[in-house]
Amino acid sequence: MRHSLKLLPCLIALLPSMAIAHPHVWVEMRTDVKLNSAGLIEGINVEWSFDDAYAQEALIGMDTDGNGEYSQEELKPLTAENMDSLKDYGYFNVMRGNDKILESTAPINAGQTYNGNKLQLHFTVPLKQPFDPRSGEFKVKVYDPEFYIAFDYAKELPADSEGQLPANCKLDLKPVPTDAELNATLAMLSSKDKEWKPENGEDFGSLFAQALVVSCAQ
Amino acid sequence: MRSIIRTLVMLIVLLVAGQPTVSNAQTPTITAPKVVISKRQLLVPPRDATGNIIMTSFWEDPVLWARDKQQSFYGSMNASLRLLRGTSSFAAAWSLLLLGFGYGVFHAAGPGHGKVVISSWLLATENDLKRGLLVAFMSSLFQALTAIIIVSVLFLLVASVGAVVRDVTAYLESASYAMISLLGFYMIWLASRGWLRRPKPTHDFKYEIVNPHFDTGHVHNENCGHAHAPTPQAVRGDDWSLTKALSLSFAVGLRPCTGAILMLLSAKALGLYWAGIAATLAMGFGVFLTVAVIATITVYGKDFALLFTNGDSKKLTFAVSLLRVVGGVAIAFMGAIMFLGSLGRSAGML
Numbered sequence: 001m002r003h004s005l006k007l008l009p010c011l012i013a014l015l016p017s018m019a020i021a022h023p024h025v026w027v028e029m030r031t032d033v034k035l036n037s038a039g040l041i042e043g044i045n046v047e048w049s050f051d052d053a054y055a056q057e058a059l060i061g062m063d064t065d066g067n068g069e070y071s072q073e074e075l076k077p078l079t080a081e082n083m084d085s086l087k088d089y090g091y092f093n094v095m096r097g098n099d100k101i102l103e104s105t106a107p108i109n110a111g112q113t114y115n116g117n118k119l120q121l122h123f124t125v126p127l128k129q130p131f132d133p134r135s136g137e138f139k140v141k142v143y144d145p146e147f148y149i150a151f152d153y154a155k156e157l158p159a160d161s162e163g164q165l166p167a168n169c170k171l172d173l174k175p176v177p178t179d180a181e182l183n184a185t186l187a188m189l190s191s192k193d194k195e196w197k198p199e200n201g202e203d204f205g206s207l208f209a210q211a212l213v214v215s216c217a218q
Numbered sequence: 219m220r221s222i223i224r225t226l227v228m229l230i231v232l233l234v235a236g237q238p239t240v241s242n243a244q245t246p247t248i249t250a251p252k253v254v255i256s257k258r259q260l261l262v263p264p265r266d267a268t269g270n271i272i273m274t275s276f277w278e279d280p281v282l283w284a285r286d287k288q289q290s291f292y293g294s295m296n297a298s299l300r301l302l303r304g305t306s307s308f309a310a311a312w313s314l315l316l317l318g319f320g321y322g323v324f325h326a327a328g329p330g331h332g333k334v335v336i337s338s339w340l341l342a343t344e345n346d347l348k349r350g351l352l353v354a355f356m357s358s359l360f361q362a363l364t365a366i367i368i369v370s371v372l373f374l375l376v377a378s379v380g381a382v383v384r385d386v387t388a389y390l391e392s393a394s395y396a397m398i399s400l401l402g403f404y405m406i407w408l409a410s411r412g413w414l415r416r417p418k419p420t421h422d423f424k425y426e427i428v429n430p431h432f433d434t435g436h437v438h439n440e441n442c443g444h445a446h447a448p449t450p451q452a453v454r455g456d457d458w459s460l461t462k463a464l465s466l467s468f469a470v471g472l473r474p475c476t477g478a479i480l481m482l483l484s485a486k487a488l489g490l491y492w493a494g495i496a497a498t499l500a501m502g503f504g505v506f507l508t509v510a511v512i513a514t515i516t517v518y519g520k521d522f523a524l525l526f527t528n529g530d531s532k533k534l535t536f537a538v539s540l541l542r543v544v545g546g547v548a549i550a551f552m553g554a555i556m557f558l559g560s561l562g563r564s565a566g567m568l
Contacts, residue, residue: 025261050261058259081255088265121261148262 025149026051031093031142031212033171035163040130041138041214043104044093045162047122049154055119070114079112082121091125092144092151098136099200103128133169138214145205159212169216176210257282288324291317318481318497322358322504325477335398335470335549336509337516342405342545350513353463355506360471362502364390365478366495373486387479390472395557397469402550406543475501 032045050058064074086092087106095102110123131138143151153159159173177185185207189196198207256279257263263271263286273290274282294317336357340350368386478498485494524537 054261058261060256060259061254078255078259081259082261085260085262085264089262 025054027149027151028154029142029151030154030158030160031140032160032162033138033140033212033214034124035161035165036130037163038130039134039164039166039169040132041127042130042163043124043126044095044140045109045122045124046091046093046142047120048151049118049120055114058119059114069116072111072113075112075114079110079121082112083107083110083123089144091123092149093125093140093142094202094206095125095127095131095138095140096200097131097138099139101201102131133214134166134216140212141206141209142212143205143209145203147205151209153210161214165214166216169214172213172215174211174213177208182208284324288321291321291324314493314497315500319500319504321477322501322506323508324504325475325501326358326505326508335552336466337512338545338548338552339401339405339466340513340516341520342542342549347514347517349463350517351510353467354509354513356464356467357470358502358506358509360467361473361475361505362478362498364471365474365482366498368474369479369482369486373491387474387476390474392557394469394471394473395553397465397472397553399550399553399557401466401469402546402548402553405546406550408542408546410543475505477501 028049030047032047034042034045036042058078059070062070062074062078091107095104104125104127107123107125110121113120113122153173159171161171165171198204257274258279266272271286271290273286276283336350336353339353368390372386478501481501482491482494482498485491485497520541
């Protein structure tokens, strides 16, 4: 993700309406693909750990019982407001099946925890219709196209599946783009004119986001 | 006098009461002690139905207000750039100028090092508002010119400016921070030199034969002038030179404003480079106004603080020397930290 910084000026020049992009919040994230017993994908669980500076700010006044700890109960009002404002940002995730956007419903099981070191937010985004990975590639990207928040996958256990993947199917987190790949993207973008937009209704930010893919051998 | 105070209090009460209290109005049932969550605590700024960021009111949080304002000015600036395309409308160019100016005013009110450096420097060395304003003006002008020169030169030299301009900006940023830090060390050196000399009454006395019959009091001449403690004028007046002010302005202004560069790039892409340049200069003027206000507050604040020395020249000398060292340390420290930070960033380490 940090490599995408190098391309940002170019991106911004192409997208004059975009806000001045530099991250205000850093997130280390995990994404789990949720499957039901029939092997259909029901949605994703996300878990975001925030940088210390944001956590410091966010926790102000949240220790309502004054015991020096921040319980999930105490953090509930903050979680509610966060989830409410995240709605306007599509919860920063896009799920696709066969390159088509899969519709999702309002997130459930949202909660925030603080273990004395890291502030975390977790929630589940259910799909409107479960998606069968055997019928085509499932792909989810968690990112902020405006780069207000820098989303990076955790180094350890970045992604997993909850529930059993169908036989011959595998979960694969695509690596962070290399410098060579970024230069190729840059060259590609320079060759396009101002009206060009990425295919399949994607935005520019998604060109630089890591994809989590479930694919099945036919 | 009392009636004035009463009116003021009433006004304040009215202002506070007049603010919409959203969180309380909607919850008639009283539950647990209400937790008030400020926008700063949220992960993302909330948006309204049209997808625009909801502005924070000034009374709620002045810093967030300036940030939101800057963001919305930037958005409108780009919108009017797009409007300008194709039409050579004079009115649209004017609105771009005004928006650039507004962006500058709010940009300078947000977080940034320039005004901190300038006000620390004023606090440490100067007492003359005119000089502070001159430095503020020169640094804002330098900053606007840096952006215009970089982008213009790059447009002449290379075809795809977007990627290159970032590298150049990164180098200039590091250079600017390094120079700021050096200036800080120079100030510490100047101040400590004065500090080390001051305590020693080194002038040698020549004995005079005083005729007791003629009461002449004590006589000062070029051989025997026992120095009275330095006057405030002598203490504050010796640090100013146009060269120093220029080097400070240069160090601060060398780091171009990101907003200015982006605007120039977009303006060029739309074939309206001249409008971009004019708006960049307007932006510089907006930055100057804000920094000038901050400089004024600094200078008068310092005068006010020095009042407490009651004109005692020893205390005054000490206070001024202290200010110089503290100011120098602050500038050197800030410059060093930002310099190291910028190096890390250019190397791609976060």
